[in-house]
Amino acid sequence: MFTIRHTMSTAAPIACPSCRQSMEAHHFGAADGQRLTLDLCFACQGIWFDPQENTRLAPAAVLQLFELLHERRGEQHRPLAQRLDCPRCSQPLERGYDLAQGGRYVAYRCAGRHGRFATFGAFMVEKGFVRHLSRLEIEALAARVDSIACTACGGSVDIRRDHACPWCRSALSLLDPQAVDRALARFGQSALDRARRAAEARSPGNLADALIALERHRAREERARQRERLERSSDEFDLLAAGIELVWSWLRR
Template sequence: MNPPAHCPSCRQPMVQKIFARQLYGEVELDFCFACQGIWFDDFESVQITPGGIIELFKLIHQHRDEPRLPLSEPLHCPRCNERLLHGLDVAKGGHFNYHRCLQKHGRFTTFAQFMIEKGFVRQLSAAEIDALSAKIGIVRCTGCGAPVDIRQEHACGHCRSPIAILDPAAVEQALARYQQAEVKRTTPDVEALGDAIVMREKERSRYQRERQADTLDTLDVGDLIASGAELVWNLIRH
């Protein structure tokens, strides 16, 4: 278990929360609700169970209206204090940003970018941004909180995060997908369980046959006659 991390942006102690880990155990994540960011040690972001991701989404939703601090530049690793390197990746919801430690201690991701990664937030197309810019000129970046003039830019000029929205349809689909995955993960595989029972019975039968064979090898003639007589008597009786 790692000690509580200090936020890579505001440097304040982060809040630790525990979620279920794939296969077994727990994942302990560090949150800064003021900066709306998560610190993942190693590969924790892909080790959370589907049910854990749903719980994490609920936690993010609970803190959605809290005052937000803009991210500092540069960000520093809470483990080694080295500067974090900006990264860009792609997932079902579109491109998402994060900041990783070159020493492989982990990565820092904002709430909005994590939701893009997990499919809760949908990246807007160029046509949708153009239509939105006719009504709204400036929006807040989902990655760092900086203002973005969508009449001139289709991505944040500060952190290059794409413009994205919390699409109710995307949220519904993502929740359904994770709920189904969690049910599948926690529901016993009846067929596999049946195979395991059959294999266990086969092993037990084999063990019994081997014991009987060993016992037979040690029996004398008198025992064989007695056993045969008992068998004949049982046949006659029936």
């Protein structure tokens, strides 16, 4: 199993652009061999990038980020605020759309060029660690759940009616081992050999069943930690969390 090799920063924390609470600063390896600091808010599932940091993250550091997200998967999540403020100058961040290898995603930028804020899902889309769900996979999921959270922007999608996000118009996408492997290979490093060997052909129905089972397991763990009794039918299906769980379950084989 992979072990986390990053360290937490001792520098003064910055405020999350959404909830205004202190973000956690974690050090990761950069593509140039140096170290860079990413500021993460697990409650809002967001990352603050100082200028150019989002392009400098080393491929191997992605596995460290996966492990960190998996470790913190049971924590309670908050929706993003209507207004997001730059942690450097306190001015409102500007919402915009970018198009990358993984598709369309939402990013929030500081007009003063102090940096950008992105959700965990948007970061995965930007780096190409997702693939679009096929029509058959969407239909298989729609037969099992009512709504999902868009991986690119976090918006609620009625999967029975919409086959794209009504908020950001992104195609419905999934984080999975093959997509991660292909993305890392494009960056010049294939760090998921075990996942590739473990990959097997899955029908849309089988994939949907696997995602549902993983998300239900995660939801049970979260409810146990919070000591709350929630009905599964009233929860929104978290496609990003299920995808992280799917990748991690293959990584540890």
